[in-house]
Amino acid sequence: MNIREFRFPDDYAPTLKLWQSIETGVKVGRSDTFEEIQKKVQRDPDLFLLAEHDGQIVGTIIGGYDGRRGMIYHLAVDQSLRKQGIGDMLLSEVEKRLQARGCVKCYLLVFADNERAIHFYENRGWVDMKEDKVFGKEFP
Ligand SMILES: CC(C)(COP(=O)(O)OP(=O)(O)OC[C@H]1O[C@@H](n2cnc3c(N)ncnc32)[C@H](O)[C@@H]1OP(=O)(O)O)[C@@H](O)C(=O)NCCC(=O)NCCS
Numbered sequence: 001m002n003i004r005e006f007r008f009p010d011d012y013a014p015t016l017k018l019w020q021s022i023e024t025g026v027k028v029g030r031s032d033t034f035e036e037i038q039k040k041v042q043r044d045p046d047l048f049l050l051a052e053h054d055g056q057i058v059g060t061i062i063g064g065y066d067g068r069r070g071m072i073y074h075l076a077v078d079q080s081l082r083k084q085g086i087g088d089m090l091l092s093e094v095e096k097r098l099q100a101r102g103c104v105k106c107y108l109l110v111f112a113d114n115e116r117a118i119h120f121y122e123n124r125g126w127v128d129m130k131e132d133k134v135f136g137k138e139f140p
Contacts, residue, residue, distance in 0.1 A: 001086065003093050006048040006060075008041040009034070014057045015050065022076045025114050040064075046097055051077070051086045061090040063098055070098040070106030075117075091124060109134065 006015065012034055019028050030036065041048055044064055051059030058078040064071040072094060077086045098106055108126070110117050118128070 063094040070103040072108040
């Protein structure tokens with residue numbers, strides 16, 4: 001098992017396949033097309049990480065840093081390899097890299113009914129910002 005940076009374009013298809021296999025917690029959407037992932041990798045190549053096991057992609061995490069806040073997306077681990085510390089390794093590594101970039105505060109979104117992920121993040125120092133409401137806007 002090793003953690004490495006996402007390599008575009010070769011990793012795109014197996015990564016998308018992994019995301020599509022995730023039962024809940026990762027919504028594959030318009031930011032996950034080939035072109036959008038290429039944009040993301042060009043911007044933050046050191047923050048898009050994969051877990052690899054026997055040559056297979058078994059885990060992912062995407063970090064982002066805009067110079068003020070960090071964001072984390074698409075933390076996912078293959079269902080057959082959970083509870084072995086892979087999620088923790090991915091999260092720790094991206095947190096470390098965000099801090100190295102100068103990031104002092106980071107956000108992530110969790111589906112409100114994703115109890116397992118909520119518990120996972122809370123056990124790792126993440127706090128539910130109940131006083132805040134998340135707003136979003138889609139651009140064409
Ligand atoms: C959330 C998710 C990424 C966690 O991945 P994971 O690889 O299972 O994570 P870990 O193995 O590091 O930790 C999971 C739990 O197993 C425990 N664990 C780790 N190694 C273990 C071992 N050898 N034996 C027993 N338990 C173990 C951890 O302590 C942790 O427990 P906790 O949640 O109570 O703290 C995974 O469940 C997943 O992909 N879920 C679907 C997608 C999703 O919801 N993503 C979040 C998007 S916001």
